Amino acid sequence: MGTFILRRLGQMLLTAICLTFIVFFMTNLLPNLEKLAKTQGNFRMSEEAVTSWLGDRGYLAPLPYKFGQWVGVVPGWVTEKIDDDGVTKVTGRCFLPNTHTQDRSRFCGVLQGHWGTSTVFKTNVDGLVAKRLAATGKLMGFVLLLMVPMALIVGVLAGMREGSKLDRTLSTFSIASTATPEYVSGVIFIALFASSKFGISPLLAEWGWIDTKTLLLGSAKQAVEDATFRNFFLPVLTISLYGMGYIARMTRASMAEVMTAQYVRTARLKGVSFRNVVMKHALRNALIAPFTVIMLQVPWLLNGVVIVETLFAYDGFGRLLVQAASNNDIELLMAVSVVSVIVVLVTQLISDVGYVFLNPRIRIS
Amino acid sequence: MEPLTWTGSLSFLNLFFALAVGVFTIMLVGQILTSLFASEQPTSIRSDGTIATSAGIGGLANFALKVTFIAVIALSAVYLLAGVVMGTNAGIFGGIAQRLTPVWIGMLVIFVVSIKLKRSLGLYGKLFDSTVGMIGFALVLFWVLAGVMAGVFDLIVTHDSLSQASGMKNKLPGTPLRGAEDGEFQWYLLGGDNLARDVFSRLFKGAWTVVLIAPFATIFAFMVGITLGLPAGYYGGRLDTFLSFAANLILAFPVILLFYLLVTPEIVATGIPNYMAAVLFIFPVVFFGILLNSRYHTQPAIRTPLLIVVLGALVWVYLALISNEGYIISTKEYSILGLPQILDFYDMDPSILVVFVSVVFVNAPTVFRIVRGLALDIKTRDYVAAAQTRGEGPWYIMLWEILPNARGPLIVDFCLRIGYTTILLGTLGFFGLGLESESPDWGTTINTGRTLIRAYIHPLLPPAVSLLTLVLGLNLLADGLREESLRD
Numbered sequence: 049m050g051t052f053i054l055r056r057l058g059q060m061l062l063t064a065i066c067l068t069f070i071v072f073f074m075t076n077l078l079p080n081l082e083k084l085a086k087t088q089g090n091f092r093m094s095e096e097a098v099t100s101w102l103g104d105r106g107y108l109a110p111l112p113y114k115f116g117q118w119v120g121v122v123p124g125w126v127t128e129k130i131d132d133d134g135v136t137k138v139t140g141r142c143f144l145p146n147t148h149t150q151d152r153s154r155f156c157g158v159l160q161g162h163w164g165t166s167t168v169f170k171t172n173v174d175g176l177v178a179k180r181l182a183a184t185g186k187l188m189g190f191v192l193l194l195m196v197p198m199a200l201i202v203g204v205l206a207g208m209r210e211g212s213k214l215d216r217t218l219s220t221f222s223i224a225s226t227a228t229p230e231y232v233s234g235v236i237f238i239a240l241f242a243s244s245k246f247g248i249s250p251l252l253a254e255w256g257w258i259d260t261k262t263l264l265l266g267s268a269k270q271a272v273e274d275a276t277f278r279n280f281f282l283p284v285l286t287i288s289l290y291g292m293g294y295i296a297r298m299t300r301a302s303m304a305e306v307m308t309a310q311y312v313r314t315a316r317l318k319g320v321s322f323r324n325v326v327m328k329h330a331l332r333n334a335l336i337a338p339f340t341v342i343m344l345q346v347p348w349l350l351n352g353v354v355i356v357e358t359l360f361a362y363d364g365f366g367r368l369l370v371q372a373a374s375n376n377d378i379e380l381l382m383a384v385s386v387v388s389v390i391v392v393l394v395t396q397l398i399s400d401v402g403y404v405f406l407n408p409r410i411r412i413s
Numbered sequence: 414m415e416p417l418t419w420t421g422s423l424s425f426l427n428l429f430f431a432l433a434v435g436v437f438t439i440m441l442v443g444q445i446l447t448s449l450f451a452s453e454q455p456t457s458i459r460s461d462g463t464i465a466t467s468a469g470i471g472g473l474a475n476f477a478l479k480v481t482f483i484a485v486i487a488l489s490a491v492y493l494l495a496g497v498v499m500g501t502n503a504g505i506f507g508g509i510a511q512r513l514t515p516v517w518i519g520m521l522v523i524f525v526v527s528i529k530l531k532r533s534l535g536l537y538g539k540l541f542d543s544t545v546g547m548i549g550f551a552l553v554l555f556w557v558l559a560g561v562m563a564g565v566f567d568l569i570v571t572h573d574s575l576s577q578a579s580g581m582k583n584k585l586p587g588t589p590l591r592g593a594e595d596g597e598f599q600w601y602l603l604g605g606d607n608l609a610r611d612v613f614s615r616l617f618k619g620a621w622t623v624v625l626i627a628p629f630a631t632i633f634a635f636m637v638g639i640t641l642g643l644p645a646g647y648y649g650g651r652l653d654t655f656l657s658f659a660a661n662l663i664l665a666f667p668v669i670l671l672f673y674l675l676v677t678p679e680i681v682a683t684g685i686p687n688y689m690a691a692v693l694f695i696f697p698v699v700f701f702g703i704l705l706n707s708r709y710h711t712q713p714a715i716r717t718p719l720l721i722v723v724l725g726a727l728v729w730v731y732l733a734l735i736s737n738e739g740y741i742i743s744t745k746e747y748s749i750l751g752l753p754q755i756l757d758f759y760d761m762d763p764s765i766l767v768v769f770v771s772v773v774f775v776n777a778p779t780v781f782r783i784v785r786g787l788a789l790d791i792k793t794r795d796y797v798a799a800a801q802t803r804g805e806g807p808w809y810i811m812l813w814e815i816l817p818n819a820r821g822p823l824i825v826d827f828c829l830r831i832g833y834t835t836i837l838l839g840t841l842g843f844f845g846l847g848l849e850s851e852s853p854d855w856g857t858t859i860n861t862g863r864t865l866i867r868a869y870i871h872p873l874l875p876p877a878v879s880l881l882t883l884v885l886g887l888n889l890l891a892d893g894l895r896e897e898s899l900r901d
Contacts, residue, residue, distance in 0.1 A: 063665055071670075071674065075674070077679065077685075079680070079683055080677075080680070082679075209448075217445060223885065223888050223892065227888045228884075228885075229880070231843045231877075235859060235870075235877050236877060350667050351667060351669055355669075355840065358843075358844070369669065373669075373673030381670075389665050389666075393665060
């Protein structure tokens with residue numbers, strides 16, 4: 049077990065390095081850099097101005113060299129420039145302008161704990177990412193709280209009597225929920241619950257059941273600081289619904305399989321009531337498979353988070369990804385991709401280890 | 414002219430319809446709830462040894478459920494048929510039903526023929542034994558036919574999908590067109606969007622974009638996945654380690670980050686999508702080349718002409734696909750010459766190309782993993798050992814022994830994957846990536862519509878519901894196919 053985890057960790061590290069390098073390569077392509085220069089400087093810059101803007105900030109160095117700077121194994125760039133008054137101005141990656149020569153650090157990269165500055169938000173990347181991650185963590189926590197129990201209940205109810213009307217209805221519901229991407233269900237939910245003109249809100253307002261114009265809010269902007277049912281339920285529901293169907297179907301399949309097992313039949317023939325068979329004999333064994341599925345679903349949720357945070361204007365990690373990527377904010381995007389890659393790989397590891405742990409019939413070879 | 418109502422002169426039916434739907438829902442929920450708590454029916458054993466149960470209240474409820482269900486279906490059919498006959502006299506629904514007449518005819522013909530011949534049509538025919546599969550197939554067929562008829566034959570659409578009509582901005586469904594000329598359709602059936610374009614026509618033009626890109630992208634992803642997954646699973650070793658690592662690498666990317674890295678105008682300017690297209694599109698050529706060669710290499714008299722014809726055609730199509738205006742890659746700094754324009758019968762729109770390539774790129778690793786897993790499993794079977802003893806080559810075994818026996822799960826996954834690709838295309842549109850902003854495809858329409866979501870939902874709901882039904886149809890179809898292929 050120990051060597052298995054070690055090997056997996058090594059593999060993860062290699063994957064993470066390759067991935068970050070790919071992201072670095074793509075964001076440092078010349079057209080992307082030109083776009084960055086023009087959005088940071090001004091849009092009517094000439095070709096020469098763009099080149100000198102990029103050159104002064106170390107963007108035109110060879111790619112491996114730049115990547116080394118980001119990692120922190122190559123000294124950061126230093127530009128000396130004589131301005132119109134004849135004063136030498138020294139700028140660099142690792143120190144603020146006007147720093148004394150002795151106080152300048154040479155290396156500053158991820159290894160030194162320096163994640164760089166965001167060109168869009170003009171702040172430190174690590175603080176920004178941490179803040180946004182906390183917001184998304186809150187969202188994900190509520191999603192898991194809603195999604196997992198709902199999926200397990202639906203799956204167990206459907207799988208306990210295979211082929212019954214209940215099973216058909218719930219299975220159709222879970223297929224429908226996997227077929228509804230977040231941007232579709234989110235739009236439909238906003239129309240139904242969060243619009244003052246359509247859906248149920250005008251009716252409820254007319255009957256005097258709600259004091260506000262709409263039942264729920266279509267924007268979760270305030271939810272970062274102060275999450276209430278009214279502003280937070282729709283985003284949570286939207287993400288949960290898409291992820292739920294798959295887990296429910298896996299639970300149903302697993303439950304249906306257990307219900308046909310020999311020991312369940314024996315228990316039934318012995319005269320144990322149906323309810324006891326389900327609750328005491330079948331349920332525990334049926335829940336092994338859904339565990340791995342739930343873990344593997346987490347990276348999937350990340351996608352949903354990006355869409356839902358954009359749709360509901362919730363300032364979380366997903367929205368940060370969109371903002372970083374659409375502005376080619378290189379160092380922010382690097383940090384974002386490192387975090388998301390770690391999330392993906394760690395959940396894969398947990399699901400593998402957990403499966404072995406829960407299911408003693410499987411041994412790692 | 415008066416604006417249309419939803420059901421027009423058929424509105425006297427609405428009450429009955431609502432009643433039937435309401436009763437049906439209540440009965441279904443009630444029956445499920447009682448089935449959770451009620452004990453099983455008492456049974457009595459008769460003297461001849463058979464077991465009998467009385468129908469009781471449960472049986473009665475069952476009967477009533479069936480009756481209301483049939484009533485719902487029958488009333489829907491009345492709306493539809495009356496709509497086809499009466500057109501806009503039967504309201505917006507009638508107008509839509511009439512515009513869709515060619516689709517109804519097509520579906521009817523295909524269903525009747527398929528059900529008549531279902532015993533001789535293999536897995537496809539068996540689909541008509543499962544209700545779920547049939548419903549799924551009907552939904553998919555509807556969108557495929559609608560997409561083809563609207564996109565290729567210009568049949569269903571009532572107005573041009575890009576032209577704007579004065580005074581129709583954000584108008585509600587059924588609004589008559591101001592100053593419509595004689596030959597022109599008089600209404601905006603589903604209203605106008607924020608640029609005063611017809612939502613109904615854009616919906617079906619957009620269906621064509623989806624129906625065109627999603628299946629083809631999935632086919633290409635399967636070609637890549639199969640061509641790489643079979644040797645990875647069959648040979649194992651270093652090749653497998655390397656390919657699996659690469660596949661996991663792509664899968665570890667959040668899809669949206671990948672899209673943002675691949676589908677921007679800046680990346681298109683570097684020519685990277687064209688390089689990727691050149692690599693990804695070669696796989697079908699390689700696949701068919703190896704497929705035919707491994708089968709016929711012992712009969713050179715058949716093999717050589719066959720390969721020349723097939724590969725010649727495929728290479729031509731390949732070159733036509735990847736070259737645009739005479740160049741394979743043309744950036745500011747350099748360009749690579751491609752097929753001359755006289756021979757180039759198809760110029761792929763660069764924005765569609767980049768969307769297509771990135772969707773294939775995202776899907777291929779998952780297909781690779783599935784095929785690799787299936788190959789690992791199947792290569793231990795006896796018939797593979799028999800083929801090896803017979804002295805067959807490895808590619809013959811992979812493509813003519815392993816692949817046909819893996820077809821069941823692959824067909825099911827193919828249906829699911831088209832649905833997933835549709836969702837991905839919508840995601841791209843939702844983030845405004847790739848396709849132009851006036852493109853009628855569903856994702857882009859949802860993206861433009863969501864800015865006004867609190868004021869107007871009618872431009873937004875039709876594409877959302879359409880995407881939902883198409884993907885639902887594909888999922889149900891896959892479910893039906895899985896059930897039927899497991900049965901034998």
